[in-house]
Amino acid sequence: MNKRSLRTGLLFISPWIVGFVVFTAYPVFASLYYSLTDYSMIGTPRFVGLQNYVNLFSDKVFLTSLANTLYMVVIGLSFITVSTVTIAILLNNRRIKGLSFFRVVFFLPTLVPTVVLSVLWIWILEPDTGLINSILHLFGIPGPGWLASPAWAKPSFILMALWGAGNMIIIYLAGLQDISPALYEAASLDGANAWQKAVHITVPMLRPVIVFNVITGLIGTFQSFAEAFIMTNGGPNNATLFYSLYLYENAFQYFKIGYASAMAWILLIIVLGCTVLLLKFSHQLRPE
Amino acid sequence: MRLNRKLSAVGMAALTLGAIAVGCGQGATSPASSSGHQGTVQITYWYPWGGDSEKWDKWRIAKFQKENKNIKINAVYVPPDGGISNGKLLAAIAGHNPPDLVITNDPQAGYALAAKGALEPLDSYLKQLHFNEADLIPSFQSLMKYDGQTYLFPEDTNVEMLYYNVDLFKQAGLDPNKPPRTIAELDADAEKLTKISSSGTIQRMGFIPWIDDGDNPFVWSWTFGANLYNPKTNRMDLDSTQMVDMMNWMGSYAKKYNPEKLKSFTSGFGGAFTPDHPFFTGKVAMTVSGNWFSNALRIYAPNVHYKVAPLPAPPGGRADSTIFGTNVFMIPKGAKHPLEALKFAIWGSQGNILASDINTWRSVAVNQSSTKGIKFYNSNGQITDPIYKTVMKLAESPKSGTPALTSVASEMSNGLTSIRDKVIYNHADPGPLLKALQDKLQSEVGPPKS
Amino acid sequence: MKAMQVDTVVPVPRANRSQPAWQRFSQRVPLVLTYLVLVLIALAYVIPFLWLLSGALKSNHELFASPVVWIPKHWMFSNFVEAFRQFPFLLYLRNTLIIVGCNLVGVVLSNTLIAYGFARVNWPFRNAVFILVLATMMLPFQVTMIPLFVLFTNLGWIGTFLPLIVPSFFGNAFYIFLLRQFFIGIPKDLSDSAKVDGASEFRIYWQIILPLAKPVVTTVAIFSFIHDWGDFIGPLVFLSNNKLYTLSLGIQQIMSANDPRWTLLLAVGVSMTVPVLLLFFFMQRQFIQGISFTGIKD
Known part of the structure; x- marks a missing residue:
């Protein structure tokens, strides 16, 4: 019985097994192997030990790309998380009418294909004739150079990411709707105000959802490539040279397959490490 | 029995999946280069250009096929530069399915491929086709060779010039027949041409060193006299005084005017092929660009009155010179029909074939055996067009050339751009940064030969 | 229970009913x-x-x-006509649709089978393997991208649609997860009674579970469509010549060419966005449900 069910089960999942071996497990280990070699796709890989890793940590451009990406994770993701949770809390008010309307509005931008998003935002952020600076101009405020300015380029990307973060709002909203109204009613009876309710009920109850979104967001941020590739190609002054963009340049523009693979493995370690830390940290915050 | 049926059902499903997967893919597979019917040879040719150049290239192919009935050319548009900077060409070569012929506007990248052993040496085929090297402008011969063998075949080339607005020169009290010849003169003229309102907003810049083709770090380093890389000795020289001077010179513009303001001031859409280019709108009075820019001016700014001049150079630099932006043919390793491919390349780079393309873009045929059909010459073979006079003068100058013929050229270019940005945005000291890049790249290409 | 309406404009929750006017x-x-x-x-x-x-x-x-x-x-409106004429829109659209369509078939067939194996067949190590499936969701594409590129190069697949299609026939962790959650919720009695009648697992999957799972399969299909329609890095890395370009890659290439016509580019952008928006308006419920569902499980 057991054996038979094992066979049936494995048969059903056999496409996944094949896919896992060929498209996941093999590439992950191949990438580890390449990371220990000097390889340019022509000829055979030459084993160089840990040299690529050593070189990476003395490569200022690599460190810049890492710092840029960490900026997007720490500042960008925090900003986006606080903003989206706040919007979701505002929406999760039984007295607000037109909930489904708002939900649609916030969700729509996530449907815009990345390339169109990039074209559109180049044009929104255009310093002279762009949307944002034109609106600021109406109020007599001189807008910054956005993508043209090393200081404002990353905030530009954060703003763009917030516009496309509607799915996070939807997920938070669903999480909020799962919180039992009885908790709030009890708190009201105890005289808690809206702020106290948010801090002591909403956020702790929403914790698993927040952790989920932050982990997904973290992985997404480390993988983020297309927008910077299309909009700024890493400039100005390498301000938007993000991790994945530099990895792509090394692999497909400089043909440094080994070097790029070492970057890929460092990326994997960072993502795994952050995820484990986040899960641990969030368990400590678990409400009693 | 039941189990068997169950298993076979699931097995069937898996098979179906596989079959569909393969089916979907098959429909999508593009035809590879192959020999066609009896006696005809089909060559696959990758080219990087759209628009007018594409139309012209199609015309060239049709003409060639008419004259050579046994050769069919399967032309494939592979932007941005013939599939070099995005790894597509290398992938095709490594996958044993390369095109027979590639033309690219990035000879440095082609050189890098040659250094990797990814290209076919052309010497024996050139001999078979009775090619006469003397037909080529001499300054291109070093470009063609790597380690003594020929890998790149130049078609035509672009040169870099200073474009300046005649009306704005007059307004500023400058003589439009006396363009700046030195960096000091350039800076002085630029200052006179710059207009800043009393409230501090920039209305016009006389000159910005790093916009348009000035953005290409090889342009000014050549003019300043730097020798970034010597292929004979394998020596990099990125931190020479010339390079430091050049970076500091660019930094001086950033110190004088806020670079962020400059960038938002000049960032119109897209650049040269929009009506909003700052040179067209009079927002900058002088700029660096290639001969092809004259065509953009013809289309988008026919009323702008402009002239061209060689790039100004500092004392000790390379006056009256240019770096070449050369379109080169190359034949990937493993190409099936190299001889036929090279035949097309040689035939297709004759001046009379290039004529209509040259008439549009004012580029220079590297093969000077015929200038028939090029409208800038009169019947005696003398140049009548003033812009083309400057173009040819620069192309034939022995001081002109192609810098950075090294396998790490694109990394060098990115590295220099990034240092320049640090200099102009952060007022960084270029010396140590150049030294660091020098060390990194030298270690990548190995130690110099003595 | 419905809150009693004290005020016709603003329905006030029950707890506030007895509050004084200024507080209201x-x-x-x-x-x-x-x-x-x-x-x-x-x-x-x-x-x-x-x-x-x-x-x-x-x-x-x-x-x-x-x-x-x-x-x-x-x-x-002539911008749109111009764009269609100057930009090989129909070619790129055709390419995009080939990829999207093949992937739809692959995603639906493979993931429903796999999810069935995880949800409705009880076999040893099932949960351990499922955790492995979930773990692959965290793997950044950049880690597998280079070896896959080398692999596809050696197979001669670069410059064909195969690298963008074949993997979808071998399961995707996120879709497996979504489908499994739904399959688990289908009452066990349904398959038990079928088994008594002598139906094989495959028949149960095909004739009972799949028809019941239409809503979640639709959700998965929508996600797959949206992903492939807008995918950029896949086509960028794996496609080589412009005869095979997708809309995304085509737009980007036009931007990076030295002659971008911005009005036309924006018109193409609109044309590329509208189908997705239309799909959304017709399938709103599946969308929101699918997205909301994503975050519920820890």
Whole structure:
């Protein structure tokens, strides 16, 4: 019985097994192997030990790309998380009418294909004739150079990411709707105000959802490539040279397959490490 | 029995999946280069250009096929530069399915491929086709060779010039027949041409060193006299005084005017092929660009009155010179029909074939055996067009050339751009940064030969 | 239980029923504020769409005009006609649809089978393997990208659609997860009674579970469509010549060429976005449910 069910089960999942071996497990280990070699796709890989890793940590451009990406994770993701949770809390008010309307509005931008998003935002952020600076101009405020300015380029990307973060709002909203109204009613009876309710009920109850979104967001941020590739190609002054963009340049523009693979493995370690830390940290915050 | 049926059902499903997967893919597979019917040879040719150049290239192919009935050319548009900077060409070569012929506007990248052993040496085929090297402008011969063998075949080339607005020169009290010849003169003229309102907003810049083709770090380093890389000795020289001077010179513009303001001031859409280019709108009075820019001016700014001049150079630099932006043919390793491919390349780079393309873009045929059909010459073979006079003068100058013929050229270019940005945005000291890049790249290409 | 309505304009929750009038008033201020803030944010989310649309309908001159032209004087619908003529839109559309279509088949067939194996067949190590499936969701594409590129190069697949299609026939962790959750919720009695009648697992999967799972399969199909329709890095890395380009890659290549016509580019952008928006408006429920569902499980 057991054996038979094992066979049936494995048969059903056999496409996944094949896919896992060929498209996941093999590439992950191949990438580890390449990371220990000097390889340019022509000829055979030459084993160089840990040299690529050593070189990476003395490569200022690599460190810049890492710092840029960490900026997007720490500042960008925090900003986006606080903003989206706040919007979701505002929406999760039984007295607000037109909930489904708002939900649609916030969700729509996530449907815009990345390339169109990039074209559109180049044009929104255009310093002279762009949307944002034109609106600021109406109020007599001189807008910054956005993508043209090393200081404002990353905030530009954060703003763009917030516009496309509607799915996070939807997920938070669903999480909020799962919180039992009885908790709030009890708190009201105890005289808690809206702020106290948010801090002591909403956020702790929403914790698993927040952790989920932050982990997904973290992985997404480390993988983020297309927008910077299309909009700024890493400039100005390498301000938007993000991790994945530099990895792509090394692999497909400089043909440094080994070097790029070492970057890929460092990326994997960072993502795994952050995820484990986040899960641990969030368990400590678990409400009693 | 039941189990068997169950298993076979699931097995069937898996098979179906596989079959569909393969089916979907098959429909999508593009035809590879192959020999066609009896006696005809089909060559696959990758080219990087759209628009007018594409139309012209199609015309060239049709003409060639008419004259050579046994050769069919399967032309494939592979932007941005013939599939070099995005790894597509290398992938095709490594996958044993390369095109027979590639033309690219990035000879440095082609050189890098040659250094990797990814290209076919052309010497024996050139001999078979009775090619006469003397037909080529001499300054291109070093470009063609790597380690003594020929890998790149130049078609035509672009040169870099200073474009300046005649009306704005007059307004500023400058003589439009006396363009700046030195960096000091350039800076002085630029200052006179710059207009800043009393409230501090920039209305016009006389000159910005790093916009348009000035953005290409090889342009000014050549003019300043730097020798970034010597292929004979394998020596990099990125931190020479010339390079430091050049970076500091660019930094001086950033110190004088806020670079962020400059960038938002000049960032119109897209650049040269929009009506909003700052040179067209009079927002900058002088700029660096290639001969092809004259065509953009013809289309988008026919009323702008402009002239061209060689790039100004500092004392000790390379006056009256240019770096070449050369379109080169190359034949990937493993190409099936190299001889036929090279035949097309040689035939297709004759001046009379290039004529209509040259008439549009004012580029220079590297093969000077015929200038028939090029409208800038009169019947005696003398140049009548003033812009083309400057173009040819620069192309034939022995001081002109192609810098950075090294396998790490694109990394060098990115590295220099990034240092320049640090200099102009952060007022960084270029010396140590150049030294660091020098060390990194030298270690990548190995130690110099003595 | 419904809250009793004290006020006709604002329904007040039960707990507030006995509050004095001034308190009820002070509770309405935050509500008005909430509306205000939400409407402002909603505006900020909507305006970029209008900006895209107005840009696509402007003349080249208006697009670059300073000060800005908010609403084009003449609506240049000709931009769309021009774009279709100058940009190989139909070719790129065809390529995109081939990839999207093949992947739809692959995603639906493979993932429903796999999810069935995880949800409805009880076999040893099932949960351990499922955790492995979930773990692959965390793997960044950049880690597998290079070896896959080398692998596909050696197979001669670069420059064909195969690298963008074949993997979808071998399961995707996220879709497996979504489908499994739904399959688990289907009452066990249904398959048990079928088994008594002698039906094989495959028949149960095909004839009972799949028809019941239409909503979640639709959700998965929608996600797959949206992903492949807009995918950029896949085509960038794996496709080589422009005869195979997808819309995404085509737009980017036109931008990086030295002759971009921005009004046309924006028109193509609009044309590429509208189908997705239409799909959304027709399938809104599946969308929101699918997205909301994503976050519920820890």
